[in-house]
Amino acid sequence: MTVRVPAPVHVLVLGGTTEGRQLAESLVGDPRVRVTSSLAGRVAAPRLPSGDVRIGGFGGADGLAEWVREHHVDALVDATHPFAATMSRNAALAAAQAHVPLLALRRPGWAAQDGDRWHSVASLAEAAELLPALGERVFLTTGRMGLAAFAGEDLDALWFLVRSVDAPEPPCPRETEVLLERGPFSLEGERELIRRHRIDVLVTKDSGGDATAPKLTAAREARIPVVVVRRPPVPEGVPVAASPDEAVEWVGRLYASG
Structure with a gap:
């Protein structure tokens, strides 16, 4: 009997944040996953994540969708800054065009405490x-x-x-x-x-x-x-993970589903 082993899931992490780097580090050692991190290139000396890295823009939603198709990306994780509204919108549009699942990785916002003005x-x-x-x-x-x-x-x-x-x-x-x-x-x-x-x-x-x-x-x-x-909202319909661990679990479910 031949046992079919699913191919590694290719995950494109739109990064530039601490959470994006932590997610890439967690995924790089997993043989079930192939991870590529993309950085916008706006910082002169960015902290590079583990694994494959590309730097620079895609040319809008259409360019991102084309890159996803050409590089056989299976899933997108938007781990950009909470205020990178344009990139998040482009990610949602590109994921829809390329028919791949999308997850937004967003650390929780701050909450006012007693004494704050x-x-x-x-x-x-x-x-x-x-x-x-x-x-x-x-x-x-x-x-x-x-x-x-x-x-x-x-x-x-x-x-x-x-x-x-x-x-x-x-x-x-x-x-x-x-x-x-x-x-x-x-x-x-x-x-x-x-x-x-x-x-x-x-x-x-x-x-x-x-x-x-x-x-x-x-x-x-x-x-x-x-x-x-205040933060701009995550695009409508995009699921949100509050931590890299939650994002890792999401990727694991994708692999399990084949």
Whole structure:
């Protein structure tokens, strides 16, 4: 009797996050799986995941669907940043075109705690509108993209400390100091940064995770307001895993189903 062994499942991980790297590391050692990670290439020196890696865009949803078909991808995992809405939308469209299953890997967002002074907003533009009423020295931790929202003349009286992995490109706020750092960040370090720069308002996206969460604790201790930009929703109908372990289980079920 001949026993048929299913071929390895080819999983394309749209990565760039800690969770994407953890998922790739878990899958690389599994003989049932062939994993390829794709990075957008927006960071000059990205942390590369285990296994095969490609860097660069696909050319939209159609280009991604074509790549999936040409490389015989069996499943997509969208492990991009929670705010990479365009890539997530393209992943959903491409998965539908190529007729492959799609999973969104999203770490849980942050939750306000007693003592927090959070202001929830839907966009960077809405965050910028709030700032003049909240403070004068702003710790801006939304990354190097989208700084144009804070470059208007109505914010010229404010001072900004902008932290990002790579140097931001103009337009930037008029009074800006740039801090090039990559997380994780310590609570003691965030306390000192807020104290040294006399920060009186923090702006952040609801990225979730532990690597950058200490700034929220430091802001709570300093009793300063925090403007939190809400996440865009995951495309409708796409299942969500909250951890790499859940994503590994999802891939295992695909293999079991043949």
